[in-house]
Amino acid sequence: MPENSRRYAQAVPLIAILMVVIVVVSVAAFFIKTLMVKHQVVVGGDRIKRLETELTELNNKNEALQTKKDQLTSVPALQKVVSKGFVSLVKIDEKFVVNVNQPRPAVAIVEKEGR
Numbered sequence: 001m002p003e004n005s006r007r008y009a010q011a012v013p014l015i016a017i018l019m020v021v022i023v024v025v026s027v028a029a030f031f032i033k034t035l036m037v038k039h040q041v042v043v044g045g046d047r048i049k050r051l052e053t054e055l056t057e058l059n060n061k062n063e064a065l066q067t068k069k070d071q072l073t074s075v076p077a078l079q080k081v082v083s084k085g086f087v088s089l090v091k092i093d094e095k096f097v098v099n100v101n102q103p104r105p106a107v108a109i110v111e112k113e114g115r
Helices: 002-007 014-072 075-084
Strands: none
Touching: none
8 A cells, every 4th residue: 555655656747847836937937027117218208209399399489489479579670569549658757766776865763762
């Protein structure tokens, strides 16, 4: 009987099968993770390209608007608008003008005696 048990002891190498299964699962997980990372890189690259094109379009629109603003705020354009009477200017009285180059008048603080 002991000879019989030794004879069939190696028939099903359970530990060897488990090791092979673990290695296969690890390799499969590695390849799946690699594919996921590759997919994320491709999606990220597409997103970066899309954002770069949007940025270029926005920069072009910004430059066009800046040029239009410069044209509309130039001295000749403003003089033309004023001469047509579209913008009416009001003379500012001297009492409403604040001169920032001149120091403000000093206020003297007088201390009362007896405190």
